[in-house]
Amino acid sequence: MTERILPTDEARDLLDLATALADAELAPRAADFEARAEFPREILRTLGRSGLLGLPYPEADGGAGQPYEVYLQVLEILASRWLTVAEAISVHTLACYPIATYGTPEQRKLLPDLLAGDRLGAYCLSEPQGGSDAAALTTRAARDGDSYVLDGTKAWITHAHHADFYHVFARTGGPGSEGISCLFAEVPAAGITPQKPEKTMGLRGSPVSQIAFDGARVPASAVVGEAGIGFRIAMTALDSGRLGIAACAVGLAQAALDYAVGYAKERTQFGKPIAAFQGLGFLLADMATQVSAARALTLAAARLRDAGRPYSAEAAKAKLFATDAAMKVTTDAVQILGGAGYVADHPVERYFREAKVLQIVEGTNQIQRLVISRHLTR
Structure with missing residues (x-):
């Protein structure tokens, strides 16, 4: 029996809900979906409607206002039934972080929509030639009037074929970490093309792939926070x-x-x-x-x-x-x-x-x- 640390009655109820959903919706489907390499998008929508896709974010922003201590225990429960789903929630939570933490007041107005679960997020940092060395990324975002034009390739992107928005880390300035910015991009969009999914050893229900940016335009207002703080984000x-x-x-x-x-x-x-x-x-x-x-x-x-x-x-x-x-x-x-x-x-x-x-x-x-x-x- 796993001993749970439950700081409040609300947390106990939340973990009971996560357990019930995991037993009813996840455990019976995991093996079949993984064998067919099928992404469980509808299951994530169900979990989103239950409030499980925005747990650690403030209620004022559309989240559940839960401490990380509770959020992580929910993830553990879900992962014990089906890792793909728990990893998807972890990635979505990560994808919401830039706007939630660094976004302008106008950008933060997007959060209730993002946290509800009907719009799934992806986090575009790694590149084919730059995984661990994130400060050396080469994807560029060039200013052109009231837009930025994105060119480059991101790699190993979870949710690449299923996400509704990306946070893209691209070079808007010179070399080094200070030349990197974070941009919010809604998809599908012209010039943003997910490539063929990788053939992975495991987590086959959670496909990853490269994403090609070829002259993709995002508005200048899509820079999260301000230009040049992308590496810090x-x-x-x-x-x-x-x-x-x-x-x-x-x-x-x-x-x-x-x-x-x-x-x-x-x-x-x-x-x-x-x-x-x-x-x-x-x-x-x-x-x-x-x-x-x-x-x-x-x-x-x-x-x-x-x-x-x-x-x-x-x-x-x-x-x-x-x-x-x-x-x-x-x-x-x-x-x-x-x-x-x-x-x-x-x-x-x-x-x-x-x-x-x-x-x-x-x-x-x-x-x-x-x-x-x-x-x-x-």
């Missing part, structure tokens, strides 16, 4: 996004642990359940400890964020530890099932493939170590 947004991915990792690891425990209690060898053998019992104990430690680290970072205290290093630690733990726990779950774990008849095979990408997105775990080490030696 991108980095602060990723601090929050890393917590979302950490929570997704905890949920996935919990699902793998639960399935492995259930299997080990039912599967018999030499006249007794395999869970009774110390070699497997100790493996399950280590898996459970990893899940609990990852959850604790993630929620501790969330509480710092909620208190308005610096949390960048703690977010990096949470993302690093939780995603590494998810990879280890899902690997061990496959091992506990033995040959059965290697076939798609059991979900641990899918969990194992899905865990890998969590060590890569929102900054690779090598980048997380760089962030942590720089904080230590600053």
Whole structure:
């Protein structure tokens, strides 16, 4: 049984709602949608109408006004039933961050529409030749009268074929981080073309692809906040996004642990359940400890964020530890099932493939170590 930290009765009700929706809408569909590589857009609309796509944003902006500590526990619940959906909510929350945090009063008027869930967002930072080195991006936004003209290519964009708006990070000035701005682009639009989806190892229900910008025009008012602060927006947004991915990792690891425990209690060898053998019992104990430690680290970072205290290093630690733990726990779950774990008849095979990408997105775990080490030696 997972112990939940519930600061208020409202939070308890919210987590009960998330659990009910996850059991009714997510768990029965996950395997089929992933096998067909189908994006669950209508399910996300349902979750949006239930208020789950704008949880950490203020009620005045159309959100639910929930602390990150609660939002991340909702993500964990959803991820334990279907990682694609939880990751989609995490990405949408990230995509809403620039306007919510840095937007002008006029831009912030868009938030109720964005947070309602009928309009899905995407975050366009990475490029084919620049993933970890975000300050070296080459996509350009050239001023032309009362517009900016976007040219370049973004890569690994979640929701590329399904998003209704993009936050695009592009170069409006000279080289380096100070020449980067963030622009809000509504789609579909002329000159913005999602490319063929990538053939990924896991999360097949959440396709990613490159997006080509070829003379795409956005109004000058689409620059979020002001020109030249795009890199700052991108980095602060990723601090929050890393917590979302950490929570997704905890949920996935919990699902793998639960399935492995259930299997080990039912599967018999030499006249007794395999869970009774110390070699497997100790493996399950280590898996459970990893899940609990990852959850604790993630929620501790969330509480710092909620208190308005610096949390960048703690977010990096949470993302690093939780995603590494998810990879280890899902690997061990496959091992506990033995040959059965290697076939798609059991979900641990899918969990194992899905865990890998969590060590890569929102900054690779090598980048997380760089962030942590720089904080230590600053």
